[in-house]
Amino acid sequence: MVSRALMAKSALLFAAALSPIAAAQTVYPAKTVRIIVPFPPGSGADITTRLVAPRLGEALGQPVIVDNRAGAAGNIGAEVAARSPADGYTLLTAPASSAISQTLYTKLSYDLVKDFEPIALMAGVPFMLVVHPSLPAKNVKDLVALAKSKPGQLTYGSTGNGSSPHLTTEMLKLQTGIDIVHVPYKGTPPAVTDLLSGNITFMFANSLSVLPHVQTQRLRALGVTSAKRSPGTPNLPTIAESYPGFESGTWFALLAPAGTPREVITRINGAVAKVVQMPDVREKIVAQGGEPLSGTPQQVGTYIRSEVAKWGKVVRASGAKVE
Numbered sequence: 001m002v003s004r005a006l007m008a009k010s011a012l013l014f015a016a017a018l019s020p021i022a023a024a025q026t027v028y029p030a031k032t033v034r035i036i037v038p039f040p041p042g043s044g045a046d047i048t049t050r051l052v053a054p055r056l057g058e059a060l061g062q063p064v065i066v067d068n069r070a071g072a073a074g075n076i077g078a079e080v081a082a083r084s085p086a087d088g089y090t091l092l093t094a095p096a097s098s099a100i101s102q103t104l105y106t107k108l109s110y111d112l113v114k115d116f117e118p119i120a121l122m123a124g125v126p127f128m129l130v131v132h133p134s135l136p137a138k139n140v141k142d143l144v145a146l147a148k149s150k151p152g153q154l155t156y157g158s159t160g161n162g163s164s165p166h167l168t169t170e171m172l173k174l175q176t177g178i179d180i181v182h183v184p185y186k187g188t189p190p191a192v193t194d195l196l197s198g199n200i201t202f203m204f205a206n207s208l209s210v211l212p213h214v215q216t217q218r219l220r221a222l223g224v225t226s227a228k229r230s231p232g233t234p235n236l237p238t239i240a241e242s243y244p245g246f247e248s249g250t251w252f253a254l255l256a257p258a259g260t261p262r263e264v265i266t267r268i269n270g271a272v273a274k275v276v277q278m279p280d281v282r283e284k285i286v287a288q289g290g291e292p293l294s295g296t297p298q299q300v301g302t303y304i305r306s307e308v309a310k311w312g313k314v315v316r317a318s319g320a321k322v323e
Helices: 004-026 044-060 072-082 096-104 140-149 164-176 188-196 207-215 262-275 279-287 297-318
Strands: 033-037 064-068 090-095 116-125 127-131 155-158 181-184 202-206 220-224 250-257
Touching (some): 044 064, 044 116, 044 207, 044 279, 072 250, 090 116, 127 164, 140 164, 140 220, 155 188, 188 202, 188 207, 207 220, 250 297
Parallel strands (some): 033 064, 033 090
């Protein structure tokens, strides 16, 4: 017969062997967390993520790094994230343009709703209508009048065909009847650079990216696309004040690959909710024209599905399509 002492020793050895496995299954995070930003440095998604990431790392007890994977209007980075292990160590910053892509692209390698678990919204940012200071337009009606006096001569930049800024400008075209020329770019930074140089006439861009240039008078802001004036720029009128019903903007959501454990989602959600309300983080988001957000994973999922449906209608109405 096996002695009780030997049995007890075997049990202890077995428990010791299992404990690392149990710990690995229950302790999160146990290593560095990566957030894929599917746009280049300097974009709104990048700025927002870099405001949140360091404090999120402090809250989780592990480093949180930003990994820029730009290209194809955010689809390259999104696909990388969708195909990553569902363990909570690879996350994705998804902006509003991700919802647009679901209808815009006829061949998309991921599904924003089916391939991801919603975690939290980090911030919402209206677009700012900005022009080069040399342009003789002091408000949006001036710009529309100028465009009508020079049909087909004014140019506007965007972050790519079917991007949020592109479709926002298409909304302005539909509402005002102006004839302007679209110049797509691979992200916000190159578009803003060309606008600063006077190579394009105007653009809608998230205020995180262009407000610093407005404050230094290198660009002139004509309005914001939110329904109400932004707390960060209370003196800047909304486009809706001149053209009722005009509303657009972007948001930045944190997502995880589908199948990520619920307890991991809950842990990150709670941490993000605290981080975006930290005085220094909140102050920086508001100062750049944004609004800190959060929400439960369920609320974020419902919101994203509604955005996919809303922008789907706009894409189909505009006739925009990317193969």
